[in-house]
Amino acid sequence: MLQVTTGEAGGRSCAVARGSGMADMTLGETGRRFMGAAIRLARRHEGWTATNPSVACLIVRDGVIVGRGVTARGGRPHAEPLALEEAGELARGATAYVTLEPCAHHGRTPPCAETLIAAGVGRVDTATVDPDPRVDERGHAMIRQAGIPVEVDVEGAAAREGLAAYLVHKRTGRPFVTLKLAVSPDGLLGLAGIAQASVTGPEARAQAHLMRARHHAIMIGAGTAAADDPELTCRLAGLEDRSPLRIVIDARQSLGSASRLVASTDRVRLLVVGPPNPGLAGTGVEYIACELVDGRVALPELLDDLGARGIQSLLVEGGARLAASLLAEGLVDRLALFAGARPISLSLNAGQGIASPVRADSCPPGFRLTGEWKFGEDRLRTFEPME
Ligand code: AOF
Numbered sequence: 001m002l003q004v005t006t007g008e009a010g011g012r013s014c015a016v017a018r019g020s021g022m023a024d025m026t027l028g029e030t031g032r033r034f035m036g037a038a039i040r041l042a043r044r045h046e047g048w049t050a051t052n053p054s055v056a057c058l059i060v061r062d063g064v065i066v067g068r069g070v071t072a073r074g075g076r077p078h079a080e081p082l083a084l085e086e087a088g089e090l091a092r093g094a095t096a097y098v099t100l101e102p103c104a105h106h107g108r109t110p111p112c113a114e115t116l117i118a119a120g121v122g123r124v125d126t127a128t129v130d131p132d133p134r135v136d137e138r139g140h141a142m143i144r145q146a147g148i149p150v151e152v153d154v155e156g157a158a159a160r161e162g163l164a165a166y167l168v169h170k171r172t173g174r175p176f177v178t179l180k181l182a183v184s185p186d187g188l189l190g191l192a193g194i195a196q197a198s199v200t201g202p203e204a205r206a207q208a209h210l211m212r213a214r215h216h217a218i219m220i221g222a223g224t225a226a227a228d229d230p231e232l233t234c235r236l237a238g239l240e241d242r243s244p245l246r247i248v249i250d251a252r253q254s255l256g257s258a259s260r261l262v263a264s265t266d267r268v269r270l271l272v273v274g275p276p277n278p279g280l281a282g283t284g285v286e287y288i289a290c291e292l293v294d295g296r297v298a299l300p301e302l303l304d305d306l307g308a309r310g311i312q313s314l315l316v317e318g319g320a321r322l323a324a325s326l327l328a329e330g331l332v333d334r335l336a337l338f339a340g341a342r343p344i345s346l347s348l349n350a351g352q353g354i355a356s357p358v359r360a361d362s363c364p365p366g367f368r369l370t371g372e373w374k375f376g377e378d379r380l381r382t383f384e385p386m387e
Pocket residue numbers: 051052053054055056070071075076077078079080100101102103106107108109112113130132135
């Protein structure tokens with residue numbers, strides 16, 4: 001028999017578990033389940049909210065979700081007013097689950113803490129404190145001052161994982177860097193001279209496209225641009241408009257005007273790291289100046305510059321040299337290692353193998369395994385640096 005001391009609506013006991021069909025769960029467990037659902041909802045707009053984090057808010061009354069909101073494209077409106085709008089009068093006395101502390105500042109919209117208070121919610125659970133100096137516990141304090149109970153750190157670790165890019169960017173000024181590598185069992189990233197030799201199957205490739213959609217920007221070196229002629233867009237059905245900003249490191253002005261990257265600048269922005277290339281005049285390519293060390297782009301400074309432009313998450317897709325440099329310089333926050341099922345050197349006899357800096361079945365030194373998935377015949381493992 002379930003014992004509930006605090007109900008969703010100012011003491012209406014037991015309603016939480018009855019309505020949600022989660023008898024035998026404690027209120028704390030129920031709260032964590034709703035927060036888990038909010039964290040999953042927030043993932044939908046990851047990479048789509050510009051300099052804002054993708055936050056989600058659920059308004060729960062009597063165990064039923066009556067309002068849902070996730071930070072809108074471009075970062076506004078925030079999650080809370082959207083969820084409250086959906087809930088309408090049902091928000092009165094309900095619990096708000098928010099994956100990040102509600103904001104306390106007057107930006108382009110009024111503070112979400114005030115909006116929650118005005119809506120008359122009976123309780124607010126949040127997953128983590130917002131380190132933005134304009135917020136930083138002020139949102140929680142405002143809500144508590146209005147006499148509304150607040151619980152912080154509900155599913156905090158899971159929420160911080162989802163907010164990692166925002167939190168890292170706030171702390172370091174640099175984007176969160178995910179290095180994606182697809183490695184064949186024979187340790188190759190591809191075959192020189194054979195554009196886009198397939199290491200993985202369609203399921204893993206679809207997942208890689210989803211990763212693109214969830215990042216603010218995607219980056220490759222000019223060598224990969226020349227060898228693979230990739231478009232670097234998200235081509236999943238329904239998510240075509242989620243393609244991130246594309247960045248090519250091209251210190252030697254080698255990017256060609258006929259490349260797919262340049263040909264698609266009318267649809268998706270392309271930023272070249274390097275000196276402006278007269279051959280690309282009028283194509284819509286944008287440039288960012290870079291510092292050179294021994295003729296190569298200084299990566300820490302580049303990350304600082306990208307961070308200063310508000311880029312919070314960066315997916316690096318190649319090539320081998322850029323990957324090796326990022327790893328050697330300790331600039332990788334997450335390694336996404338796709339391991340293909342079939343050796344590629346056997347399936348094609350032309351071309352020379354491009355060796356991966358990381359073997360498909362190994363954990364790079366200084367990293368720890370954080371996740372493992374299977375996509376068709378292929379496997380994806382993620383690694384993060386040890387603290
Ligand atoms: C919330 N709910 O959904 C989000 C929040 O420029 P502004 O006014 O939109 O403020 C941006 C800041 O708002 C951002 O740095 C972060 O502190 C917070 N994001 N807050 O209450 C939301 N996305």
